[in-house]
Amino acid sequence: MIETIVFDIGETITRDDRYWQGWADWLGIPRHTLSALVGAVVAQGRDNADAVRLARPGIDIVAEYQAREAAGRGEHLDEGDLYDDVRPALSALREVGVRVVIAGNQTSRAGELLRDLQLPVDLIVTSGDWGVAKPQPEFFQRVLEVALAAADATLYVGDHPANDVFPAKAAGLRVAHIRRGPWGHLWADDPEVVAAADWRIDSLTQLAEIVAV
Structure with missing residues (x-):
């Protein structure tokens, strides 16, 4: 589960x-x-x-x-930078009692900007906050610490084979590969990605069905 x-x-x-x-x-x-x-x-x-x-x-x-x-031309994130399925998917997961964490390779500033969006999540952290980045095993050790769940009860969702799918799987987590963005689309049908991913999804809203099983 x-x-x-x-x-x-x-x-x-x-x-x-x-x-x-x-x-x-x-x-x-x-x-x-x-x-x-x-x-x-x-x-x-x-x-x-x-x-x-x-x-x-x-x-x-x-x-x-x-x-x-x-120069005032640095990072910026607002509601328009979110994919359309983000808020509905995160809200649905919270409603069924799933702990929701966002943790990726971003600067601390990006983390601040994401937290300002008041997403329905339990925690937002970045590699800049932790001082360690994917695909390093230490990043996924930190993921497990904040997940507050066993590795086989924790699902990592990402688009990038080398940064998300393979290292998360190596750390013992369950993995969902999303067909989104350049990496997600290009590598979606790669045999190694297919073999490593527990689930392959096209939308974050599909995750509610996964946790309901």
Whole structure:
């Protein structure tokens, strides 16, 4: 029985449109160019930050991130960045007594912005808060600590095979792979993803049916 569901953030809870548009505008390149580079690194199974590095070789991403924040062009999240099924799905899970946690690879600032949206969840934490990021095993150890449930009673939901599906499964958690965003769509039918995922979903609203079983 699933007692706790833990959600990835980017392309699971939030759309990444604004994130990549912001980087393209900051770098002074067409948005479709950076979008195409994101697609290229996804297809190659590379880290998404490599898209920025391809657009601007030698870039110090941390320094540029800080410069964007200082210039008032840093991170921003509002209701429009949420996928349409997020609030209904989270509310339905809370109503049936499931503990709901959001934990993904994001900055502490992104965590603050998400908490400001007053989502119907028990906890929101980020890799920036913890000082450890996916796919490191230590991240999923922290996930289990905040889940307050056994590993086999905890379900991790995410779109990214290397960051979500495989390391969560290795940590003993149940896994739902969502066909959403570039990674979710491109790798949805990969044999290794299919074999590792306990469930494969197209919408977060399907999770209520899973926990009801």
